[in-house]
Amino acid sequence: MPFATVLMAESEHTVNELVMPSFMFGVxxxxxxxxxxxxxxxxxxxxxxxxxKTGSAQTAHAYDTPESEQK
Structure with missing residues (x-):
């Protein structure tokens, strides 16, 4: 048998309990x-x-266009 299989068979199986059921993590x-x-x-x-509050303020997008200069 491979060495890793022997080590896995000889090691203890530790179970860590979750604080709540697994589906509750999704909830x-x-x-x-x-x-x-x-x-x-x-x-x-x-x-x-x-x-x-901003109705009378000028907007930042008011550019000088050729149409506005002719008026």
Whole structure:
């Protein structure tokens, strides 16, 4: 017999118990991703909620174009 097989047969088998059933790790990960998804969704369209604060400010994309110079 190969030496590695002999060593594996002679070694003790140690079982480390998990803190919870294995499928619960997936459930916990899913719950965390859902919470993070809801937090991200909460910030949807936040910039448009306060248009009265930036409504009169000039935008950074107002370029001088030939059409605006002719007026």
């Amino acid at each position: 916990v990960a899913l719950a965390i991703f859902l919470i993070l998804g809801f937090a991200t969704f909460a910030y949807r369209d936040v910039a448009n909620r306060h248009s009265h």
